[in-house]
Amino acid sequence: MPSQSQRKKTTKVYQCDSCEHVFYDYDSYSPLYECGECGTVFNRDNSFDGSGHNCPDCGKFGSRIDDVSCPECGEQCSELESWWECEECANPNADDSDQCSCGAAKAEE
Ligand SMILES: [Zn+2]
Ligand SMILES: [Zn+2]
Ligand SMILES: [Zn+2]
Numbered sequence: 001m002p003s004q005s006q007r008k009k010t011t012k013v014y015q016c017d018s019c020e021h022v023f024y025d026y027d028s029y030s031p032l033y034e035c036g037e038c039g040t041v042f043n044r045d046n047s048f049d050g051s052g053h054n055c056p057d058c059g060k061f062g063s064r065i066d067d068v069s070c071p072e073c074g075e076q077c078s079e080l081e082s083w084w085e086c087e088e089c090a091n092p093n094a095d096d097s098d099q100c101s102c103g104a105a106k107a108e109e
Helices: 006-010
Strands: 013-016 022-024 032-035 041-043 062-066 077-079 083-085 092-094
Touching: 022 092
Parallel strands: none
Antiparallel strands: 013 022, 013 077, 032 041, 032 062, 083 092
């Protein structure tokens, strides 16, 4: 069995469905909302007032559809079952990539 980092037990890692950005759950505290009125999907950062859950288009309250949104583009994300942590920058990476976004190669177990 490969050794697993402490962090792996307590932390979730998500990958953006849109831009494929990989991040720890604590890097994104902005849930994703969907407006029941006009269907716009948005997170807190691009909400009506920038900090709530009112639709940026019509101002109605949106309902939460996910706990996290991509910190890069604000789109919906999926939790990664397996991933590895870069030894250089400590950022998570999807298991199918051999190189971190910082340029460091995946360390051999
Ligand atoms: Zn993204
Ligand atoms: Zn709306
Ligand atoms: Zn890295």
